[in-house]
Amino acid sequence: MNKSIIALAVAGALTAPMVAQADATLFGQIRYDITKEDSTDVVSDITRIRFGVKGEETMDNGLTAGYFIRTDAAATDGSVNIHKSTVYVSGDFGKIVMGDGGNPNEGVEDRTEYGxxxxxxxNMDSGFSAGGxxxxxxxxxxxxxxxxxGNVDTSDGTSSNSFGMAVSYDADNWGVTVxxxxxxxxPAVAEYTDFVNTDGTNATTAQTHAEVAASEGDSNYGISMSGKVAAFNLGARYSVQKAKGxxxxxxxAVGGSYAVNDKLTLKLQHESTKTSDTSMKMVAFDATYALxxxxxxxxxxxxxxxxAEVAATPKKxxxxxxxxxSF
Structure with a gap:
Protein backbone atom coordinates (compact mmCIF):
# COMPACT_ATOMS: atom_id res chain seq x y z
CA MET A 1 0.00 0.00 0.00
CA ASN A 2 2.90 2.38 -0.74
CA LYS A 3 1.90 6.05 -1.07
CA SER A 4 -1.66 5.13 -0.22
CA ILE A 5 -4.18 7.84 0.58
CA ILE A 6 -4.82 6.26 3.98
CA ALA A 7 -1.12 6.22 4.88
CA LEU A 8 -0.72 9.86 3.91
CA ALA A 9 -3.76 10.79 5.98
CA VAL A 10 -2.39 9.04 9.06
CA ALA A 11 1.00 10.62 8.56
CA GLY A 12 -0.54 14.05 8.16
CA ALA A 13 -2.55 13.68 11.35
CA LEU A 14 0.33 12.43 13.48
CA THR A 15 3.40 14.20 12.11
CA ALA A 16 4.57 17.58 10.91
CA PRO A 17 3.57 18.66 7.39
CA MET A 18 7.18 18.21 6.21
CA VAL A 19 7.12 14.56 7.21
CA ALA A 20 3.77 13.96 5.53
CA GLN A 21 5.29 14.87 2.18
CA ALA A 22 7.59 11.83 2.30
CA ASP A 23 6.71 8.55 0.64
CA ALA A 24 4.45 6.79 3.15
CA THR A 25 3.80 3.11 3.80
CA LEU A 26 1.00 1.90 6.03
CA PHE A 27 1.65 -1.29 8.01
CA GLY A 28 -0.07 -3.25 10.75
CA GLN A 29 -0.67 -6.50 12.56
CA ILE A 30 -3.51 -8.23 14.40
CA ARG A 31 -3.29 -11.37 16.53
CA TYR A 32 -6.04 -13.63 17.83
CA ASP A 33 -4.93 -16.22 20.41
CA ILE A 34 -6.55 -19.27 21.98
CA THR A 35 -4.49 -20.31 25.03
CA LYS A 36 -4.59 -23.17 27.50
CA GLU A 37 -2.28 -22.77 30.50
CA ASP A 38 -1.63 -25.46 33.07
CA SER A 39 -4.39 -25.63 35.73
CA THR A 40 -6.46 -22.92 34.03
CA ASP A 41 -9.39 -22.81 31.63
CA VAL A 42 -9.04 -22.13 27.92
CA VAL A 43 -9.12 -18.41 27.08
CA SER A 44 -9.24 -16.54 23.80
CA ASP A 45 -8.54 -12.89 23.10
CA ILE A 46 -7.14 -10.42 20.62
CA THR A 47 -3.62 -9.94 21.94
CA ARG A 48 -2.44 -7.33 19.46
CA ILE A 49 -3.89 -4.62 17.26
CA ARG A 50 -0.98 -2.65 15.90
CA PHE A 51 -0.72 -0.24 12.99
CA GLY A 52 1.60 2.50 11.90
CA VAL A 53 3.08 4.51 9.10
CA LYS A 54 6.63 4.98 7.91
CA GLY A 55 8.31 6.87 5.12
CA GLU A 56 11.41 8.68 3.95
CA GLU A 57 12.46 11.37 1.53
CA THR A 58 15.76 12.39 -0.07
CA MET A 59 16.62 15.99 0.76
CA ASP A 60 18.36 18.53 -1.48
CA ASN A 61 21.70 17.89 0.26
CA GLY A 62 21.58 14.19 -0.65
CA LEU A 63 20.77 12.95 2.85
CA THR A 64 17.64 10.90 3.56
CA ALA A 65 15.14 11.94 6.23
CA GLY A 66 12.60 9.44 7.48
CA TYR A 67 10.13 8.61 10.20
CA PHE A 68 8.54 5.57 11.85
CA ILE A 69 5.34 5.76 13.93
CA ARG A 70 3.77 2.64 15.45
CA THR A 71 0.66 2.51 17.62
CA ASP A 72 -1.00 -0.16 19.75
CA ALA A 73 -4.78 -0.30 20.10
CA ALA A 74 -6.58 -2.08 22.95
CA ALA A 75 -9.22 -4.56 21.81
CA THR A 76 -11.13 -4.12 25.08
CA ASP A 77 -11.79 -0.37 25.13
CA GLY A 78 -10.47 0.93 21.81
CA SER A 79 -7.78 3.12 23.37
CA VAL A 80 -4.77 3.87 21.15
CA ASN A 81 -1.23 4.56 22.35
CA ILE A 82 1.96 5.44 20.52
CA HIS A 83 4.18 2.38 20.96
CA LYS A 84 7.25 3.52 19.05
CA SER A 85 8.01 6.74 17.22
CA THR A 86 11.32 7.80 15.69
CA VAL A 87 12.74 10.15 13.09
CA TYR A 88 16.10 9.67 11.42
CA VAL A 89 18.64 11.12 9.02
CA SER A 90 20.85 8.78 7.02
CA GLY A 91 23.60 8.95 4.43
CA ASP A 92 26.92 7.38 3.51
CA PHE A 93 28.06 7.93 7.10
CA GLY A 94 25.26 5.79 8.57
CA LYS A 95 22.05 6.72 10.36
CA ILE A 96 21.16 8.96 13.32
CA VAL A 97 17.89 7.92 15.01
CA MET A 98 15.99 10.04 17.55
CA GLY A 99 12.90 9.16 19.59
CA ASP A 100 11.38 6.16 21.30
CA GLY A 101 13.54 3.49 19.71
CA GLY A 102 15.56 0.42 20.60
CA ASN A 103 18.94 0.23 22.29
CA PRO A 104 21.71 -1.03 19.96
CA ASN A 105 22.70 -3.75 22.47
CA GLU A 106 19.33 -5.48 21.95
CA GLY A 107 20.76 -6.86 18.72
CA VAL A 108 22.45 -9.54 20.84
CA GLU A 109 19.01 -10.99 21.63
CA ASP A 110 17.71 -10.77 18.06
CA ARG A 111 19.93 -13.55 16.69
CA THR A 112 18.29 -16.17 18.91
CA GLU A 113 14.62 -15.19 18.78
CA TYR A 114 12.88 -17.66 16.49
CA GLY A 115 9.69 -18.95 18.09
CA ASN A 123 19.12 -10.07 29.99
CA MET A 124 19.91 -7.38 27.40
CA ASP A 125 16.96 -5.18 28.42
CA SER A 126 17.99 -1.52 28.10
CA GLY A 127 15.37 -0.03 25.79
CA PHE A 128 15.01 3.73 25.45
CA SER A 129 11.34 3.72 26.43
CA ALA A 130 11.53 7.37 27.47
CA GLY A 131 13.25 8.51 24.30
CA GLY A 132 16.86 8.63 23.16
CA GLY A 150 18.46 7.36 26.47
CA ASN A 151 17.29 10.58 28.05
CA VAL A 152 19.83 11.75 30.63
CA ASP A 153 18.92 13.09 34.08
CA THR A 154 21.76 13.28 36.61
CA SER A 155 19.48 13.84 39.61
CA ASP A 156 18.88 10.89 41.94
CA GLY A 157 15.93 8.57 41.48
CA THR A 158 15.05 9.09 37.82
CA SER A 159 14.08 6.46 35.25
CA SER A 160 16.59 7.73 32.67
CA ASN A 161 20.29 7.23 31.84
CA SER A 162 20.18 3.96 29.87
CA PHE A 163 22.81 3.46 27.18
CA GLY A 164 24.22 0.73 24.97
CA MET A 165 26.50 -0.26 22.13
CA ALA A 166 26.91 -3.20 19.76
CA VAL A 167 29.28 -4.44 17.07
CA SER A 168 28.15 -7.00 14.51
CA TYR A 169 29.65 -8.85 11.58
CA ASP A 170 27.65 -10.73 8.97
CA ALA A 171 28.98 -12.95 6.18
CA ASP A 172 26.90 -14.83 3.62
CA ASN A 173 25.66 -17.61 5.94
CA TRP A 174 26.66 -16.61 9.47
CA GLY A 175 27.00 -13.63 11.77
CA VAL A 176 28.04 -12.55 15.27
CA THR A 177 27.04 -9.66 17.55
CA VAL A 178 28.71 -8.36 20.72
CA PRO A 187 13.28 5.88 40.98
CA ALA A 188 12.65 5.70 44.71
CA VAL A 189 9.22 4.51 45.87
CA ALA A 190 7.70 5.77 49.12
CA GLU A 191 5.95 3.40 51.52
CA TYR A 192 2.36 2.74 50.46
CA THR A 193 -0.64 0.55 51.28
CA ASP A 194 -2.97 -1.26 48.90
CA PHE A 195 -4.80 -4.55 48.45
CA VAL A 196 -2.21 -6.22 46.19
CA ASN A 197 0.24 -8.91 47.29
CA THR A 198 3.92 -8.72 46.35
CA ASP A 199 3.35 -11.36 43.65
CA GLY A 200 0.72 -9.15 41.96
CA THR A 201 -2.34 -11.10 43.12
CA ASN A 202 -5.26 -9.42 44.90
CA ALA A 203 -5.18 -9.41 48.70
CA THR A 204 -8.16 -9.65 51.05
CA THR A 205 -6.51 -7.39 53.64
CA ALA A 206 -4.52 -4.17 53.31
CA GLN A 207 -0.85 -4.75 52.44
CA THR A 208 1.86 -2.26 53.43
CA HIS A 209 4.78 -2.11 51.01
CA ALA A 210 8.10 -0.85 52.37
CA GLU A 211 9.93 2.16 50.96
CA VAL A 212 12.32 1.34 48.12
CA ALA A 213 15.43 3.45 47.62
CA ALA A 214 16.49 4.74 44.21
CA SER A 215 19.06 2.61 42.42
CA GLU A 216 21.37 2.87 39.45
CA GLY A 217 20.50 0.73 36.45
CA ASP A 218 22.10 -2.69 36.04
CA SER A 219 24.76 -3.11 33.37
CA ASN A 220 24.77 -5.97 30.87
CA TYR A 221 26.86 -7.56 28.17
CA GLY A 222 26.44 -10.46 25.78
CA ILE A 223 27.46 -12.23 22.60
CA SER A 224 25.40 -14.12 20.04
CA MET A 225 25.93 -16.00 16.80
CA SER A 226 23.61 -17.14 14.04
CA GLY A 227 24.00 -19.19 10.91
CA LYS A 228 22.13 -20.72 7.99
CA VAL A 229 22.60 -24.19 6.49
CA ALA A 230 20.24 -25.16 3.68
CA ALA A 231 16.70 -24.76 5.11
CA PHE A 232 17.97 -24.51 8.72
CA ASN A 233 18.50 -21.26 10.66
CA LEU A 234 20.33 -21.54 14.00
CA GLY A 235 21.28 -19.09 16.75
CA ALA A 236 22.96 -19.07 20.19
CA ARG A 237 23.41 -16.35 22.81
CA TYR A 238 25.15 -15.86 26.19
CA SER A 239 24.50 -12.73 28.26
CA VAL A 240 25.02 -11.38 31.78
CA GLN A 241 23.09 -8.80 33.80
CA LYS A 242 25.47 -7.23 36.36
CA ALA A 243 23.38 -6.17 39.35
CA LYS A 244 24.38 -3.00 41.23
CA GLY A 245 22.83 -4.61 44.30
CA ALA A 253 19.49 -19.17 24.61
CA VAL A 254 19.61 -21.46 21.60
CA GLY A 255 17.03 -21.55 18.88
CA GLY A 256 16.42 -22.52 15.32
CA SER A 257 13.94 -22.87 12.50
CA TYR A 258 13.45 -25.26 9.61
CA ALA A 259 11.49 -24.39 6.48
CA VAL A 260 9.72 -27.60 5.51
CA ASN A 261 8.39 -25.89 2.38
CA ASP A 262 7.27 -22.42 1.33
CA LYS A 263 4.22 -22.72 3.63
CA LEU A 264 5.27 -24.62 6.77
CA THR A 265 8.05 -23.57 9.18
CA LEU A 266 9.03 -25.41 12.37
CA LYS A 267 10.81 -23.62 15.25
CA LEU A 268 12.48 -24.72 18.49
CA GLN A 269 13.63 -22.49 21.36
CA HIS A 270 15.46 -23.16 24.64
CA GLU A 271 16.30 -20.42 27.15
CA SER A 272 17.82 -20.41 30.64
CA THR A 273 18.55 -17.78 33.25
CA LYS A 274 20.40 -18.21 36.56
CA THR A 275 20.49 -15.86 39.56
CA SER A 276 22.53 -17.05 42.56
CA ASP A 277 21.78 -20.80 42.75
CA THR A 278 18.34 -20.60 41.09
CA SER A 279 18.04 -21.59 37.43
CA MET A 280 14.89 -21.05 35.41
CA LYS A 281 14.57 -22.83 32.08
CA MET A 282 12.09 -23.14 29.26
CA VAL A 283 11.74 -25.09 26.05
CA ALA A 284 9.24 -24.14 23.35
CA PHE A 285 8.17 -25.49 19.97
CA ASP A 286 5.92 -24.05 17.32
CA ALA A 287 4.75 -24.74 13.80
CA THR A 288 3.65 -21.87 11.56
CA TYR A 289 1.66 -22.33 8.35
CA ALA A 290 1.30 -19.48 5.86
CA LEU A 291 -2.30 -19.21 4.69
CA ALA A 308 10.25 -21.05 36.96
CA GLU A 309 6.86 -22.43 38.01
CA VAL A 310 7.34 -21.35 41.66
CA ALA A 311 9.05 -18.00 41.01
CA ALA A 312 7.69 -14.71 42.41
CA THR A 313 6.00 -14.26 39.04
CA PRO A 314 5.20 -17.91 38.30
CA LYS A 315 5.42 -19.33 34.78
CA LYS A 316 2.94 -21.92 33.52
CA SER A 326 0.33 -8.67 8.94
CA PHE A 327 0.57 -6.07 6.22
Whole structure:
Protein backbone atom coordinates (compact mmCIF):
# COMPACT_ATOMS: atom_id res chain seq x y z
CA MET A 1 0.00 0.00 0.00
CA ASN A 2 2.90 2.38 -0.74
CA LYS A 3 1.90 6.05 -1.07
CA SER A 4 -1.66 5.13 -0.22
CA ILE A 5 -4.18 7.84 0.58
CA ILE A 6 -4.82 6.26 3.98
CA ALA A 7 -1.12 6.22 4.88
CA LEU A 8 -0.72 9.86 3.91
CA ALA A 9 -3.76 10.79 5.98
CA VAL A 10 -2.39 9.04 9.06
CA ALA A 11 1.00 10.62 8.56
CA GLY A 12 -0.54 14.05 8.16
CA ALA A 13 -2.55 13.68 11.35
CA LEU A 14 0.33 12.43 13.48
CA THR A 15 3.40 14.20 12.11
CA ALA A 16 4.57 17.58 10.91
CA PRO A 17 3.57 18.66 7.39
CA MET A 18 7.18 18.21 6.21
CA VAL A 19 7.12 14.56 7.21
CA ALA A 20 3.77 13.96 5.53
CA GLN A 21 5.29 14.87 2.18
CA ALA A 22 7.59 11.83 2.30
CA ASP A 23 6.71 8.55 0.64
CA ALA A 24 4.45 6.79 3.15
CA THR A 25 3.80 3.11 3.80
CA LEU A 26 1.00 1.90 6.03
CA PHE A 27 1.65 -1.29 8.01
CA GLY A 28 -0.07 -3.25 10.75
CA GLN A 29 -0.67 -6.50 12.56
CA ILE A 30 -3.51 -8.23 14.40
CA ARG A 31 -3.29 -11.37 16.53
CA TYR A 32 -6.04 -13.63 17.83
CA ASP A 33 -4.93 -16.22 20.41
CA ILE A 34 -6.55 -19.27 21.98
CA THR A 35 -4.49 -20.31 25.03
CA LYS A 36 -4.59 -23.17 27.50
CA GLU A 37 -2.28 -22.77 30.50
CA ASP A 38 -1.63 -25.46 33.07
CA SER A 39 -4.39 -25.63 35.73
CA THR A 40 -6.46 -22.92 34.03
CA ASP A 41 -9.39 -22.81 31.63
CA VAL A 42 -9.04 -22.13 27.92
CA VAL A 43 -9.12 -18.41 27.08
CA SER A 44 -9.24 -16.54 23.80
CA ASP A 45 -8.54 -12.89 23.10
CA ILE A 46 -7.14 -10.42 20.62
CA THR A 47 -3.62 -9.94 21.94
CA ARG A 48 -2.44 -7.33 19.46
CA ILE A 49 -3.89 -4.62 17.26
CA ARG A 50 -0.98 -2.65 15.90
CA PHE A 51 -0.72 -0.24 12.99
CA GLY A 52 1.60 2.50 11.90
CA VAL A 53 3.08 4.51 9.10
CA LYS A 54 6.63 4.98 7.91
CA GLY A 55 8.31 6.87 5.12
CA GLU A 56 11.41 8.68 3.95
CA GLU A 57 12.46 11.37 1.53
CA THR A 58 15.76 12.39 -0.07
CA MET A 59 16.62 15.99 0.76
CA ASP A 60 18.36 18.53 -1.48
CA ASN A 61 21.70 17.89 0.26
CA GLY A 62 21.58 14.19 -0.65
CA LEU A 63 20.77 12.95 2.85
CA THR A 64 17.64 10.90 3.56
CA ALA A 65 15.14 11.94 6.23
CA GLY A 66 12.60 9.44 7.48
CA TYR A 67 10.13 8.61 10.20
CA PHE A 68 8.54 5.57 11.85
CA ILE A 69 5.34 5.76 13.93
CA ARG A 70 3.77 2.64 15.45
CA THR A 71 0.66 2.51 17.62
CA ASP A 72 -1.00 -0.16 19.75
CA ALA A 73 -4.78 -0.30 20.10
CA ALA A 74 -6.58 -2.08 22.95
CA ALA A 75 -9.22 -4.56 21.81
CA THR A 76 -11.13 -4.12 25.08
CA ASP A 77 -11.79 -0.37 25.13
CA GLY A 78 -10.47 0.93 21.81
CA SER A 79 -7.78 3.12 23.37
CA VAL A 80 -4.77 3.87 21.15
CA ASN A 81 -1.23 4.56 22.35
CA ILE A 82 1.96 5.44 20.52
CA HIS A 83 4.18 2.38 20.96
CA LYS A 84 7.25 3.52 19.05
CA SER A 85 8.01 6.74 17.22
CA THR A 86 11.32 7.80 15.69
CA VAL A 87 12.74 10.15 13.09
CA TYR A 88 16.10 9.67 11.42
CA VAL A 89 18.64 11.12 9.02
CA SER A 90 20.85 8.78 7.02
CA GLY A 91 23.60 8.95 4.43
CA ASP A 92 26.92 7.38 3.51
CA PHE A 93 28.06 7.93 7.10
CA GLY A 94 25.26 5.79 8.57
CA LYS A 95 22.05 6.72 10.36
CA ILE A 96 21.16 8.96 13.32
CA VAL A 97 17.89 7.92 15.01
CA MET A 98 15.99 10.04 17.55
CA GLY A 99 12.90 9.16 19.59
CA ASP A 100 11.38 6.16 21.30
CA GLY A 101 13.54 3.49 19.71
CA GLY A 102 15.56 0.42 20.60
CA ASN A 103 18.94 0.23 22.29
CA PRO A 104 21.71 -1.03 19.96
CA ASN A 105 22.70 -3.75 22.47
CA GLU A 106 19.33 -5.48 21.95
CA GLY A 107 20.76 -6.86 18.72
CA VAL A 108 22.45 -9.54 20.84
CA GLU A 109 19.01 -10.99 21.63
CA ASP A 110 17.71 -10.77 18.06
CA ARG A 111 19.93 -13.55 16.69
CA THR A 112 18.29 -16.17 18.91
CA GLU A 113 14.62 -15.19 18.78
CA TYR A 114 12.88 -17.66 16.49
CA GLY A 115 9.69 -18.95 18.09
CA UNK A 116 6.46 -17.48 19.39
CA UNK A 117 7.75 -17.72 22.99
CA UNK A 118 11.29 -16.50 22.26
CA UNK A 119 12.62 -13.76 24.54
CA UNK A 120 10.95 -15.20 27.66
CA UNK A 121 14.21 -14.82 29.62
CA UNK A 122 15.98 -11.64 28.49
CA ASN A 123 19.12 -10.07 29.99
CA MET A 124 19.91 -7.38 27.40
CA ASP A 125 16.96 -5.18 28.42
CA SER A 126 17.99 -1.52 28.10
CA GLY A 127 15.37 -0.03 25.79
CA PHE A 128 15.01 3.73 25.45
CA SER A 129 11.34 3.72 26.43
CA ALA A 130 11.53 7.37 27.47
CA GLY A 131 13.25 8.51 24.30
CA GLY A 132 16.86 8.63 23.16
CA UNK A 133 19.32 9.10 20.35
CA UNK A 134 21.45 6.47 18.63
CA UNK A 135 23.90 6.14 15.77
CA UNK A 136 24.03 3.20 13.36
CA UNK A 137 27.13 2.97 11.19
CA UNK A 138 27.22 2.16 7.51
CA UNK A 139 27.96 -1.42 6.44
CA UNK A 140 31.72 -1.93 6.05
CA UNK A 141 31.89 -5.26 4.20
CA UNK A 142 29.63 -6.89 6.79
CA UNK A 143 30.96 -4.99 9.82
CA UNK A 144 28.57 -2.58 11.56
CA UNK A 145 28.45 -0.85 14.93
CA UNK A 146 25.95 1.22 16.88
CA UNK A 147 25.88 3.36 20.02
CA UNK A 148 22.99 5.04 21.79
CA UNK A 149 21.87 6.77 24.95
CA GLY A 150 18.46 7.36 26.47
CA ASN A 151 17.29 10.58 28.05
CA VAL A 152 19.83 11.75 30.63
CA ASP A 153 18.92 13.09 34.08
CA THR A 154 21.76 13.28 36.61
CA SER A 155 19.48 13.84 39.61
CA ASP A 156 18.88 10.89 41.94
CA GLY A 157 15.93 8.57 41.48
CA THR A 158 15.05 9.09 37.82
CA SER A 159 14.08 6.46 35.25
CA SER A 160 16.59 7.73 32.67
CA ASN A 161 20.29 7.23 31.84
CA SER A 162 20.18 3.96 29.87
CA PHE A 163 22.81 3.46 27.18
CA GLY A 164 24.22 0.73 24.97
CA MET A 165 26.50 -0.26 22.13
CA ALA A 166 26.91 -3.20 19.76
CA VAL A 167 29.28 -4.44 17.07
CA SER A 168 28.15 -7.00 14.51
CA TYR A 169 29.65 -8.85 11.58
CA ASP A 170 27.65 -10.73 8.97
CA ALA A 171 28.98 -12.95 6.18
CA ASP A 172 26.90 -14.83 3.62
CA ASN A 173 25.66 -17.61 5.94
CA TRP A 174 26.66 -16.61 9.47
CA GLY A 175 27.00 -13.63 11.77
CA VAL A 176 28.04 -12.55 15.27
CA THR A 177 27.04 -9.66 17.55
CA VAL A 178 28.71 -8.36 20.72
CA UNK A 179 26.88 -5.81 22.86
CA UNK A 180 26.96 -4.05 26.22
CA UNK A 181 24.92 -1.40 28.00
CA UNK A 182 23.06 -0.28 31.07
CA UNK A 183 19.35 -0.28 31.85
CA UNK A 184 17.57 2.82 33.13
CA UNK A 185 17.88 3.92 36.75
CA UNK A 186 15.04 3.02 39.13
CA PRO A 187 13.28 5.88 40.98
CA ALA A 188 12.65 5.70 44.71
CA VAL A 189 9.22 4.51 45.87
CA ALA A 190 7.70 5.77 49.12
CA GLU A 191 5.95 3.40 51.52
CA TYR A 192 2.36 2.74 50.46
CA THR A 193 -0.64 0.55 51.28
CA ASP A 194 -2.97 -1.26 48.90
CA PHE A 195 -4.80 -4.55 48.45
CA VAL A 196 -2.21 -6.22 46.19
CA ASN A 197 0.24 -8.91 47.29
CA THR A 198 3.92 -8.72 46.35
CA ASP A 199 3.35 -11.36 43.65
CA GLY A 200 0.72 -9.15 41.96
CA THR A 201 -2.34 -11.10 43.12
CA ASN A 202 -5.26 -9.42 44.90
CA ALA A 203 -5.18 -9.41 48.70
CA THR A 204 -8.16 -9.65 51.05
CA THR A 205 -6.51 -7.39 53.64
CA ALA A 206 -4.52 -4.17 53.31
CA GLN A 207 -0.85 -4.75 52.44
CA THR A 208 1.86 -2.26 53.43
CA HIS A 209 4.78 -2.11 51.01
CA ALA A 210 8.10 -0.85 52.37
CA GLU A 211 9.93 2.16 50.96
CA VAL A 212 12.32 1.34 48.12
CA ALA A 213 15.43 3.45 47.62
CA ALA A 214 16.49 4.74 44.21
CA SER A 215 19.06 2.61 42.42
CA GLU A 216 21.37 2.87 39.45
CA GLY A 217 20.50 0.73 36.45
CA ASP A 218 22.10 -2.69 36.04
CA SER A 219 24.76 -3.11 33.37
CA ASN A 220 24.77 -5.97 30.87
CA TYR A 221 26.86 -7.56 28.17
CA GLY A 222 26.44 -10.46 25.78
CA ILE A 223 27.46 -12.23 22.60
CA SER A 224 25.40 -14.12 20.04
CA MET A 225 25.93 -16.00 16.80
CA SER A 226 23.61 -17.14 14.04
CA GLY A 227 24.00 -19.19 10.91
CA LYS A 228 22.13 -20.72 7.99
CA VAL A 229 22.60 -24.19 6.49
CA ALA A 230 20.24 -25.16 3.68
CA ALA A 231 16.70 -24.76 5.11
CA PHE A 232 17.97 -24.51 8.72
CA ASN A 233 18.50 -21.26 10.66
CA LEU A 234 20.33 -21.54 14.00
CA GLY A 235 21.28 -19.09 16.75
CA ALA A 236 22.96 -19.07 20.19
CA ARG A 237 23.41 -16.35 22.81
CA TYR A 238 25.15 -15.86 26.19
CA SER A 239 24.50 -12.73 28.26
CA VAL A 240 25.02 -11.38 31.78
CA GLN A 241 23.09 -8.80 33.80
CA LYS A 242 25.47 -7.23 36.36
CA ALA A 243 23.38 -6.17 39.35
CA LYS A 244 24.38 -3.00 41.23
CA GLY A 245 22.83 -4.61 44.30
CA UNK A 246 22.22 -8.33 44.72
CA UNK A 247 23.25 -11.26 42.56
CA UNK A 248 24.16 -11.15 38.89
CA UNK A 249 21.96 -12.94 36.36
CA UNK A 250 23.49 -15.11 33.66
CA UNK A 251 21.55 -16.51 30.76
CA UNK A 252 21.80 -18.34 27.49
CA ALA A 253 19.49 -19.17 24.61
CA VAL A 254 19.61 -21.46 21.60
CA GLY A 255 17.03 -21.55 18.88
CA GLY A 256 16.42 -22.52 15.32
CA SER A 257 13.94 -22.87 12.50
CA TYR A 258 13.45 -25.26 9.61
CA ALA A 259 11.49 -24.39 6.48
CA VAL A 260 9.72 -27.60 5.51
CA ASN A 261 8.39 -25.89 2.38
CA ASP A 262 7.27 -22.42 1.33
CA LYS A 263 4.22 -22.72 3.63
CA LEU A 264 5.27 -24.62 6.77
CA THR A 265 8.05 -23.57 9.18
CA LEU A 266 9.03 -25.41 12.37
CA LYS A 267 10.81 -23.62 15.25
CA LEU A 268 12.48 -24.72 18.49
CA GLN A 269 13.63 -22.49 21.36
CA HIS A 270 15.46 -23.16 24.64
CA GLU A 271 16.30 -20.42 27.15
CA SER A 272 17.82 -20.41 30.64
CA THR A 273 18.55 -17.78 33.25
CA LYS A 274 20.40 -18.21 36.56
CA THR A 275 20.49 -15.86 39.56
CA SER A 276 22.53 -17.05 42.56
CA ASP A 277 21.78 -20.80 42.75
CA THR A 278 18.34 -20.60 41.09
CA SER A 279 18.04 -21.59 37.43
CA MET A 280 14.89 -21.05 35.41
CA LYS A 281 14.57 -22.83 32.08
CA MET A 282 12.09 -23.14 29.26
CA VAL A 283 11.74 -25.09 26.05
CA ALA A 284 9.24 -24.14 23.35
CA PHE A 285 8.17 -25.49 19.97
CA ASP A 286 5.92 -24.05 17.32
CA ALA A 287 4.75 -24.74 13.80
CA THR A 288 3.65 -21.87 11.56
CA TYR A 289 1.66 -22.33 8.35
CA ALA A 290 1.30 -19.48 5.86
CA LEU A 291 -2.30 -19.21 4.69
CA UNK A 292 -1.68 -16.61 2.01
CA UNK A 293 -2.89 -13.05 1.93
CA UNK A 294 -0.42 -12.09 4.70
CA UNK A 295 -2.19 -14.44 7.13
CA UNK A 296 -0.71 -17.33 9.09
CA UNK A 297 -1.66 -19.75 11.84
CA UNK A 298 0.73 -20.97 14.56
CA UNK A 299 0.44 -23.83 17.02
CA UNK A 300 2.92 -23.44 19.89
CA UNK A 301 3.72 -25.03 23.22
CA UNK A 302 6.04 -24.09 26.09
CA UNK A 303 7.24 -25.94 29.18
CA UNK A 304 9.09 -24.57 32.22
CA UNK A 305 11.21 -26.18 34.91
CA UNK A 306 10.09 -26.24 38.55
CA UNK A 307 12.02 -23.13 39.59
CA ALA A 308 10.25 -21.05 36.96
CA GLU A 309 6.86 -22.43 38.01
CA VAL A 310 7.34 -21.35 41.66
CA ALA A 311 9.05 -18.00 41.01
CA ALA A 312 7.69 -14.71 42.41
CA THR A 313 6.00 -14.26 39.04
CA PRO A 314 5.20 -17.91 38.30
CA LYS A 315 5.42 -19.33 34.78
CA LYS A 316 2.94 -21.92 33.52
CA UNK A 317 3.20 -24.56 30.82
CA UNK A 318 0.93 -23.57 27.96
CA UNK A 319 -0.36 -24.41 24.50
CA UNK A 320 -1.35 -21.59 22.15
CA UNK A 321 -3.09 -21.38 18.80
CA UNK A 322 -2.53 -18.03 17.07
CA UNK A 323 -4.09 -16.50 13.96
CA UNK A 324 -2.00 -13.62 12.66
CA UNK A 325 -2.48 -11.05 9.88
CA SER A 326 0.33 -8.67 8.94
CA PHE A 327 0.57 -6.07 6.22
Missing amino acids: LYSGTFV ISFESADYNGLKFGVGV GAGQSADT GDDTKGY GGNASVTLAGISYNKN DAVKLRYNI
